[in-house]
Amino acid sequence: MKLTTQYVFLLIFSSLFFTTEVFAKPPSASRIEQELVPPPLLPQHDQNYKGQPRTIAVTLTIEEKEIEIDDGVYLQALTFNGSVPAPIIVATENDFVEVTLINPATNQMFHNIDFHAATGAMGGASITGINPGEKTILRFKATKPGVFVYHCAPGGRVTPFHVVAGMNGAILVLPRDGLRDAQNKKIDYDKAYYLGEQDFYLPKDDNGQFIRYANINEAMTPTIDLMQSLIPSHIVFNGRVGALTGNNALTAAVGEKVLFIHSQANRDSRPHIIGGHADLVWQGGSFSNQPLKDMETWFVPGGAAVAALYEFKQPGLYAYVNHNLIEAIQLGAAAHIQVSGSWNNELMQSVLPPTPIN
Known part of the structure; x- marks a missing residue:
């Protein structure tokens, strides 16, 4: 596969981080293997978690595939886990989110992932670049409660192409002890x-x-x-x-x-x-x-x-x-x-x- 200048830059830049970030020892926290589900549904979660920070482990497999976006209208899509948008991830403030990103050998393109909820290294994009037939693991601490976008960001003019081809999703980072209304009173949601x-x-x-x-x-x-x-x-x-x-x-x-x-x-x-x-x-x-x-x-x-x-x-x-x-x-x-x-x-x-x- 011919690599563009942007791809080469990301690969070189990522090598500076692998030993300190991706392969760091896991934090001392309980581990939850979160089963992601297709949107509009959310994975099972506790909206009022008060315990110690956990490691929320998820797997995102990149699928390059054709999808029908209207009757008889087809798109060559780039996806995480096969859906547009990608599945939503759910964590609680100060949890560690551990993402296994897989780029199967059957794919054609270089990919990575940028989490707007993460801090440093281009949201993880500069340390997660993988070619077809490779995988990587990223772990970040979800320090900000809220809802955030994540997307592929391989570099240069192909970044918006990956995004509009479907490679974007969201993460929900709930506050510890749940949501509060405008009067700072606890509030739960039924769905x-x-x-x-x-x-x-x-x-x-x-x-x-x-x-x-x-x-x-x-x-x-x-x-x-x-x-x-x-x-x-x-x-x-x-x-x-x-x-x-x-x-x-x-x-x-x-x-x-x-x-x-x-x-x-x-x-x-x-x-x-x-x-x-x-x-x-x-x-x-x-x-x-x-x-x-x-x-x-x-x-x-x-x-x-x-x-x-x-x-x-x-x-x-x-x-x-x-x-x-x-x-x-x-x-x-x-x-x-x-x-x-x-x-x-x-x-x-x-x-x-x-x-x-x-």
Whole structure:
């Protein structure tokens, strides 16, 4: 495989760190092998952990594969564990997160990983670079409570290509003893969902049809050229138009408090629940800051994740959208939440059904 200048630089730079970081003795902490699950679900976790810091061990296997992002529309994707977005990792403040990163020999590309929750070495990117047929182990201390993006960052102009080809995810670092509301009172959630918003850039042929490429190397150059327009062909939640609608809609019940974790590794977004609100929003993703209250629409800066909590008050179908409605309706950035329970007429009722005007 021919290595670019950026790849060579990362490989040389990484050699300066291997003996001190990657192969350091493990901390004296209990070890949890966390089983990662495909989004929008979260792995099993304790949202009110008070004990000594642990080592949260996870495995991320890089998969270069074709995925269908809309009916008959295909993307040569780069993924962690096969999903877009990558699985969310859950830890508690001051836990050690140990990541085994595997790049199978069947892949074509050099990869690494950059954790926005980590401190030093380009978020781990400069010490995790691996070619096909290699693996590496990174361990970092999760010192900041909040929600954070992680993504591949191999260097140079191919870094955004890896990100928009699907190689990004999130990590939830809960505060010790759990979340606090705007009055600093303890608050728990009944459910949690992870929505990874993704912009895709699919070239078209002379007939206006999306091109289906044979492999990732064939797709890379035309995709990079198109990306420079900054105009996505698709903006979706969880890897596909309609991935979280219909039979795949999220579910909740009246009275349940649901924590929504929303990431966007590349572009700004404006989440909104049509028919609801966010009772609490940890703007910027930091749990160290007091959450904002009663937000109609909140903001996710590109390269960030944000957490919002809402207690559903009415049953029915809710739409969770990026409230740039062009992006939601025309490009695909929309999800549904099906909520069960009893209707409350005090909150809303039909006073006069549609009636002809005399």
